[in-house]
Amino acid sequence: MADTVTTTALATTATHCPYCSLQCGMRLTAGATPEVQERADFPVNRGALCGKGRSAAVLLAPGARLTTPLVRERGELRATSWPLALDRVAAGLAAVRAEHGANAVGVFGGGGLTNEKVYQLGKFARVALGTASIDYNGRFCMSSAAAASRLAFGLDRGLPFPLADIAHTGCLILVGGNPAETMPPALRYFRELRENGGTLIVVDPRRTRTAEQADLHLQPLPGTDLALALGLLHVLIADGLVDADFIAARTQGYGDARAAAMAHWPERVERITGVPAAQLRQAARYFGRAASGMVLTARGPEQQSKGTDTVGAWINLCLAAGKAGRPYSGYGCLTGQGNGQGGREHGQKADQLPGYRSIEDPAARAHVAAVWGVDPGALPRAGRSAYELLDSLGRSGPGGVHALLVMGSNPVVSAPHAAHVAERLRALGLLVVSDVVLSETAQLADVVLPSTQWAEETGTLTNLEGRVILRQQATAPPPGVRSDLWILRELAERLGAATPDARPGRFDDDPQTVFAELRRASAGGQADYTGISYDRIRAEDGVFWPCPDAEHPGTPRLFLDAFATPDGRARFAAVSHRPAAEEPDAEYPLYLTTGRVLAQYQSGAQTRRVAELVGAAPGPFVALHPRLAARLGVVEGGPLAVVSRRGRALAPARITDAIRPDTVFMPFHWAGPGRANTLTNPALDPTSKMPEFKVCAVRLELPSGELGRGSGTGDLG
Structure with a gap:
């Protein structure tokens, strides 16, 4: 596939949308006013784009975004030069570290950053700053689904199969998702499912545009999805629709899951959820009797204080029906952010190192430290999760974070209890924000660093299927705008972590060089990118991980032979319904x-x-x-x-x-x-x-x- 098509006067570059986790293929024609065009050859969206994708080039105009560094002087943000801005940031970070310790310096990343930025940001935190205080806004996205998938399957990838497989399953249960509005080009696969004779069941407290497409819409009380899943499993068991051979051959822990489900009979579940028992039975029979089936969850069941257990209950349904690890069957999660998948694989999450490795694993620490050229003992341990990190900002005493670098996130709007988070951000001694626009979080910053955006830089992302794709630079950034990789390199040099005698590439700002290092760091990990290269991505429209060497075909479908657990068997979750952390009462009804x-x-x-x-x-x-x-x-x-x-x-x-x-x-x-x-x-x-x-x-x-x-x-x- 050609990267660039030359027209009479303008170059057109094959690239990808900057928004959701579909990472729809598009073409961008450069010029005074860049123009987005359809790209029918990319298999995920097959040319379709939503309004956000079609209008994505608007933000490339200089007037729509930041073009110069800003520093706060006498309460106001004022333009400054890059050297002065970076000197102020580095001096402030170093001062906080010297006074309060390395963990008093925090880093908050984003699920829209490229894999190269994610990797470099995690390395910057652990090597240049020596801090454990790093997490990212993807914690607010699909962390519950990731946790439940690791517990059940030993591995987390948003979809363990290509998106196009949805059209060929016999019955799909979509829980708490609305792709008609959040990722419209994906809706064609749900329509094709029904055209092919499959059944679509949507679980949502609202009758959304997606629910209107369904054969059956279950409308539970918010926070009761766990009870609903247990009730569906109860019906499968009572009606003899479980796959006993699959359970015996490929799972463990069914007994405890069965006992929990038997305590959630349909009439009890109706009282908890508000879903009529007759609808519950109908949904379970659709799913149990289908030759193949999928359950997809989204933020509805996941963004709960019992989200991991809730997703685990939906995975139980797949396992009991024998609808996992088989063609056109399985559990998957509709990832939200553009790099929501890759964003949690390569080190910006508080407990992870590149390749989906645990930062507490001695072998993982040794492997990554060798790639980075540092002593494994110098690497910090696991840090706090996103909200815990934000809650610690500006607090006195042990554990308080006094300086924060935010890259590609806007927690003033996106974090829970947001007024409290804004208050904590204001309490910092130093807040630094690198972003494309002056977000609400950037408006509170002491230093704002204008960074390049999607069409002005090259880098990889990993979509919801686990397909690693390449967003290619199509246009030059405005003068005065720098890439996040360049910013991290400059700060690392000022902090003494990228000295002239350091080995090449330690904090490089060339994305392809950084990706080559990421591949080495990921080697042998669950998310192994070793065999993936920029040239291969261009040639194959993306490569599915794991891909451990250049001859490996990639892995579009996981678990067909075995699950990623030590014994190859999936684990049922022993879970029972419990109320939400906060239920209505007389004052808040x-x-x-x-x-x-x-x-x-x-x-x-x-x-x-x-x-x-x-x-x-x-x-x-x-x-x-x-x-x-x-x-x-x-x-x-x-x-x-x-x-x-x-x-x-x-x-x-x-x-x-x-x-x-x-x-x-x-x-x-x-x-x-x-x-x-x-x-x-x-x-x-x-x-x-x-x-x-x-x-x-x-x-x-x-x-x-x-x-x-x-x-x-x-x-x-």
Whole structure:
């Protein structure tokens, strides 16, 4: 496949969308106004693009993004030179480290960074800073699914099969996901599934655009997905639909899982979830009787304080029905961020080293230390998870983090209990943000470093299938903008970790050189990229990991022969339902759940700067059922306050019968008065450390004259 097509005057580069984990193929024609074109030859999206992808080039305009470093002087951010900005950052980091110790310097990364940046950021934290205080916003994405997959299968990859396999399964249960709005080009595979005679079951408290495509929509109370999965397994067992031969040959731990399921009969599950027992039986029979089947989870069941157990219960359903480790069958997770998969494989997560290695494993430490040319004993141990790290910012005493480097993340909008997180960021002695735009988090920074974005740099990402792809530079960045790899190299040099006598490539800023080092560091790990090269990715439209050598074909389908556990058997999870960390009561009688809308992406830092997308989704809203609206006297479009134990958000009401009467919904893309994450609960899953974004207790209030005070784009703090 040719990388660049030369037209009469302009060059067109094959590349990928900067947004979600599909990493849709596209072509970008360079010029004064770069133009996005379809790329039908890429197998994931086959030319289809959503509005976000089609408008992605808007942010390449200099007026839409940062183009010069900024430093805070007398309370204001002012333009400065790169040497002065970097000197200030390095001096500040070194001063905090000298006064408080290495772990008082923190690093917070992002699930949209390329694999090269992820790798280099993790190495920078552990080698240049010597800190254990590193994590990333992907902890808020699919950490529960990752934890449950490792427990069940010994390995975590978003989808253990290509996305296109969805069209050929007999029955698919989609739990808490809405790809019609979050990754629209993927919806074709769900439509094709039904056209091929398969059954689509959607589990969601809302009747989303995806749920409208389903053969059966189960609408449970938020936070009860675990009970629902146990009830479905109960029906499989009662109806004789379990695959006893598969269970005996390829699993262990079924007895405890069976006992838990038998305590969750359909009528009991109906009382817990609100899903009628008849629908529960119908769904279980669809799944159990199909020749093949899949369960896909997304943020709904995962962003809970029991997310790991909840996903484990859905995996149990696959294992009991014999629908795992077989063609067109298995459990998978719809990863959210663009590099949500690769972002957790190569070292920016608090407990991991490159190649999906545990930082506590002596052999892993020795291998990676050898690649880095350092003593294994000098590497820090596992650090704290994302919310725990953010909560520690600016605190006095042991464990407090006093300086933070944020790269490619906007926690002021995306973190739970967001007003508290903004307060902790303000308490820092030094906050440094590297980003494309002046996000709400960057607005609080002491130093802001303008970085290159998707079309201005080359680097690899790993999509939700485990396909490693190459986003290629298509246009030059504006003068004054530098890559994150360059920034890390410059800071490492100033901190004495990349001295002239250091071996070549130690903190290189050439992405292909960094990727070559990443391949060596990943060798022998679960996410082994050794056999993947830029040239091979170009030739093959991406390569699936693990790929341990250049002759290996890659692994599009995992577990067909054995699971990645020591004995090759999958593990059932012994789990039982328990309530959410916070249930409604007399003071806060309603459930709040949060999510995304079609025209916006994640914290909105980029999409809220695209006029076309703002026109389609101009601001936050509160969705509530007509019966609830009538009872409270709420009118369509009128101001409505949502109040939790953590704060208050204000947005227009949107009245719809697509939601349960006991539940309200808010999208989380906006800052300001309508910031949904002002309300959300930071209660953490004990295994994954995932916060409970998807369910908390709230009440509604009718304010008077407050909505006009804010535009929904500023910081509430």
